[in-house]
Amino acid sequence: MSGLLVSLQDAVVQGVLWGIMVLGVYITYKLLDIADLTVDGSFAMGGCVCAVMILNFHVDPWVSLGVAAAAGMAAGAVTGLLHTIFEIPAILAGILTQIGLWSINLRIMGGKSNVPLLKTDTIMSKFIAVTGLSKQAAAMIIGIGIAIVMISFLYWFFGTEIGSAMRATGNNQAMIRAQGVNTNWTKLLALTISNGLVGLSGGLVCQSQKYADIGMGTGAIVIGLAAIVIGDVLMGKLRSFASKLISAVVGSVIYFVIRAMVLRMGMDANDMKLLSAAIVAVALCVPVMMNKWRIKKSYTEGGE
């Protein structure tokens, strides 16, 4: 029983830390209607950059987090430029960046596919040294703290003039161009900010698990979409923008809790990706099928 409790606590911590990435996916997928596949690469990049900063350059773990976020932003900007200036479809632009990042991430880690952070300080270990909390409690407090800061930042940002113009870009590009907004710029900015959050999340996960791995971002976009879908199902009734952002992080937590439970029930960890993909696919299929069924059912030959 205590084993279950520990793995559930672990799952909640992971869910919160990955939740920062889900916020990033939320910006592109929900606000701008772009499925951005850069995420897999920029998440790993955040982790790799963070690990190398701490281990090789002895940079403060908090500063390293900032660098991880900046690296993610750069990755997002590349996708943004490919998509806006060069008009490559968003999905393809994201795939190109993601594939390129695989090699770059290996280079960052000096050709190794895994960089452990066993004996170095992390934000968690520093926090534990100050407060004397348990490892999980420390990670949870840091994760929730950063999530609150990021949600507040996004809530503020998307209420500003630029942020409103970005939301309008996702709504109706023709309209916002007619109001004098360069939609290339808003899309570029959105992809940059989104991947900045993803890189930050990669750095956090790296520090919490005490290693960076070249494959740590694989499937991140699907996890992000699954978390958004779960959050939407649970909290979709709430309309305010703040609650939508919170629901993204909550969805992430629920996702990792579900994951921990099915793994405990004996599911092969390798099948987890299939389950994630199935969750997203079903969530996307259901509304379409419902609509088709409704149209079919409402047909009558003779009218009223």
Place this chain on the structure above:
Amino acid sequence: MLDIKNVRKTFNKNTINEKKALNGIDLHLNEGDFVTVIGGNGAGKSTMLNMIAGVYPIDSGKIQIDEINISRDPEYKRAKYIGRVFQDPMLGTAAGMEIQENMALAYRRGQGRGLAWGIRTSEKSYYYEALKKLGLGLQDRMTNKVGLLSGGQRQALTLLMATLKKPKLLLLDEHTAALDPKTAKKVLEITQEIVKEQNLTTLMITHNMKDAIQIGNRLVMMHEGRIIYDVSGEEKKKLEVEDLLKKFEEASGEEFSNDRMILAK
């Protein structure tokens, strides 16, 4: 005010689908001119408005507003001078955003957008008064999403948004064509009120010949990417629909070929 000189545009050049959309347009608008634009299918009416707004680049020619050459400016830069209402009521507003948010976006047309709050409390009373004047009750629904509004309400809102910050030029691209007759009439009335009140220079495409004659101080007729008839003042007021049809046949050597226009005469 608006000066268009010898503007040409060909779509799909050097392909089997080549279409000469604009064949040397020359048009000069004076400050406060309210011009109605009519013409058959594919005459280039919408293309002309889109070229002025900068939706596509022009092949050659010159477009000036108040002596400023905007021929090569992108759409978002020209928005500083131009307010627009589209034919499709869905196009002019952001459906997922509140009425007041849409208005705040429009109120900042052509201005730099920074990190100031997207909608200031002080603006809201201005929006309230402006919405009240529309007489559609929208002033009490300012926090509603625009997606909840009907086509006519959305079109009236788009019109209001286009003129919230006075544009140098207002472009109306058959903005009542997708509405039912009663709503179309209402939106047209609102249009005339706003244009008169702000003394706006306006180009309005319409498929309704009676409207084209009754509204505004000037009328131009287009055919095959050219302006073939341009009439204003007293002469315009005396026009009849039959005169327009005859004029068209004289100028083009063809029968008038706009189904909707024929039906609407």
